[in-house]
Amino acid sequence: MSDAQRPDRRAGSPAAGKAASKRTGRRPGGADTRGVVLDAARAEFAARGYEKASMRGIARVAGVDPALLHHYFGSKEQLFLAALDFPIDPATVAAVILDGDRAEMGERVARFVVALWEQPEVLARLLAVVRTVVASEAIAELLRDFMLRELVGRLAQGLGVDRPELRVELVISQIIGLAMARYILAAEPIASADPEELVSLLAPTIQRYLTD
Amino acid sequence: MSDAQRPDRRAGSPAAGKAASKRTGRRPGGADTRGVVLDAARAEFAARGYEKASMRGIARVAGVDPALLHHYFGSKEQLFLAALDFPIDPATVAAVILDGDRAEMGERVARFVVALWEQPEVLARLLAVVRTVVASEAIAELLRDFMLRELVGRLAQGLGVDRPELRVELVISQIIGLAMARYILAAEPIASADPEELVSLLAPTIQRYLTD
Numbered sequence: 001m002s003d004a005q006r007p008d009r010r011a012g013s014p015a016a017g018k019a020a021s022k023r024t025g026r027r028p029g030g031a032d033t034r035g036v037v038l039d040a041a042r043a044e045f046a047a048r049g050y051e052k053a054s055m056r057g058i059a060r061v062a063g064v065d066p067a068l069l070h071h072y073f074g075s076k077e078q079l080f081l082a083a084l085d086f087p088i089d090p091a092t093v094a095a096v097i098l099d100g101d102r103a104e105m106g107e108r109v110a111r112f113v114v115a116l117w118e119q120p121e122v123l124a125r126l127l128a129v130v131r132t133v134v135a136s137e138a139i140a141e142l143l144r145d146f147m148l149r150e151l152v153g154r155l156a157q158g159l160g161v162d163r164p165e166l167r168v169e170l171v172i173s174q175i176i177g178l179a180m181a182r183y184i185l186a187a188e189p190i191a192s193a194d195p196e197e198l199v200s201l202l203a204p205t206i207q208r209y210l211t212d
Numbered sequence: 213m214s215d216a217q218r219p220d221r222r223a224g225s226p227a228a229g230k231a232a233s234k235r236t237g238r239r240p241g242g243a244d245t246r247g248v249v250l251d252a253a254r255a256e257f258a259a260r261g262y263e264k265a266s267m268r269g270i271a272r273v274a275g276v277d278p279a280l281l282h283h284y285f286g287s288k289e290q291l292f293l294a295a296l297d298f299p300i301d302p303a304t305v306a307a308v309i310l311d312g313d314r315a316e317m318g319e320r321v322a323r324f325v326v327a328l329w330e331q332p333e334v335l336a337r338l339l340a341v342v343r344t345v346v347a348s349e350a351i352a353e354l355l356r357d358f359m360l361r362e363l364v365g366r367l368a369q370g371l372g373v374d375r376p377e378l379r380v381e382l383v384i385s386q387i388i389g390l391a392m393a394r395y396i397l398a399a400e401p402i403a404s405a406d407p408e409e410l411v412s413l414l415a416p417t418i419q420r421y422l423t424d
Contacts, residue, residue, distance in 0.1 A: 134346045134396055144397045169393050169402045170413060177389020181381050184346055185356045190381045201382060205417055 037062045037069060041083035046138060050080060050146040077150055084139075087116070087125040090147060094154035097210070106207025110199045113175055117182075118195055127183055130176065147172070161211065170209040178202060249274045249281060253295035258350060262292060262358040289362055296351075299328070299337040302359060306366035309422070318419025322411045325387055329394075330407055339395055342388065359384070373423065382421040390414060 040062035044053040055076050059066040073079035081089060096112045097105055116122050133140045148165060156164045178198070182190045193201075252274035256265040267288055271278040285291035293301060308324045309317055328334050345352045360377060368376045390410070394402045405413075 131346055134343055140397050144399045148399060166401050169399045173389035173393035174386055176392050177385035180388050181385035185352050187356045187381045189378050
């Protein structure tokens with residue numbers, strides 16, 4: 001368990017002192033402040049959607065000071081990633097797509113995705129996301145709005161193409177589908193394909209969706 | 213409910229007379245013979261896998277004559293489709309791919325898939341398959357082996373390309389992924405895209421996977 005999950009264990013540090021006093025003041029008992037905040041965030045995101053949920057509203061539901069949320073999570077986007085244990089940061093993905101040679105965009109994205117899949121802990125979280133999305137329409141809606149808003153927002157200008165939403169969705173569709181074929185259907189030869197071969201299979205499709 | 217589901221309703225026909233006598237002889241009581249056969253098929257496919265399960269073994273488990281199975285279902289492949297309520301017949305898919313101009317393969321497949329999606333009842337069954345595959349590793353394995361064996365078997369020669377399994381899996385991956393983006397994530401603009409536009413988006417990717 002990280003320090004951030006147990007602010008009461010860090011009573012000596014200034015930040016945790018603040019957290020502990022807030023917790024003592026507004027959340028009596030042994031409640032784990034970080035857990036309470038994440039529960040409140042999940043409830044607020046589920047009830048209001050990504051766009052309408054606010055750091056202030058989540059702080060109110062959690063019974064903590066909004067400054068505490070900003071201190072621990074930085075932004076609504078980061079709080080969302082933590083609350084849903086979502087392993088893909090749209091800011092990172094946008095940087096991967098936009099930073100570098102435009103002709104190698106597809107390969108960069110493919111390489112980034114396959115590298116994530118090669119990390120067992122990240123892969124497990126990605127597959128958990130796929131399972132949750134398939135099982136819950138509400139979570140599907142929430143994740144879709146989050147990804148489209150944060151990712152398309154960042155790409156729309158930098159990409160300089162028409163219909164950035166459609167392009168991003170096509171890329172996501174091929175990536176989700178390949179993950180399903182490789183890890184959920186576990187179909188050979190895709191299931192055992194070498195990471196470099198996967199990159200070479202994915203890259204041209206992604207390049208075409210993003211730039212053609 | 214079809215006649216095949218209620219053989220006792222067709223006691224006057226020779227085939228149903230045979231079914232009814234078998235049912236009376238080996239399965240007393242009000243059991244629905246077709247339901248018993250489908251239950252037995254699901255159990256046998258789950259226990260042995262698609263390749264090793266046999267019509268004879270399924271008939272034994274169901275307590276019916278193997279000839280009855282052949283009469284009602286024609287082949288193990290057709291029995292499998294009925295038992296798993298699987299809405300895609302590999303023979304039909306193989307014909308769509310192979311019959312016609314090779315340069316329009318991608319468009320034919322895309323048009324076939326999008327036409328399936330446009331039928332609400334078929335779409336509901338397709339999405340049920342996706343949900344079941346995600347929820348159950350055993351079903352995923354079974355469907356994978358069925359599709360690869362029956363579809364790749366038919367395509368391997370007719371397609372005349374290297375690595376037909378890999379190609380079919382890439383096509384399936386893009387189709388599953390697009391179905392997820394359109395119907396499960398329900399992301400706009402893909403969710404509301406016109407069928408013709410979907411065909412034009414899918415076709416070049418499928419063409420490349422099958423022939424390049």
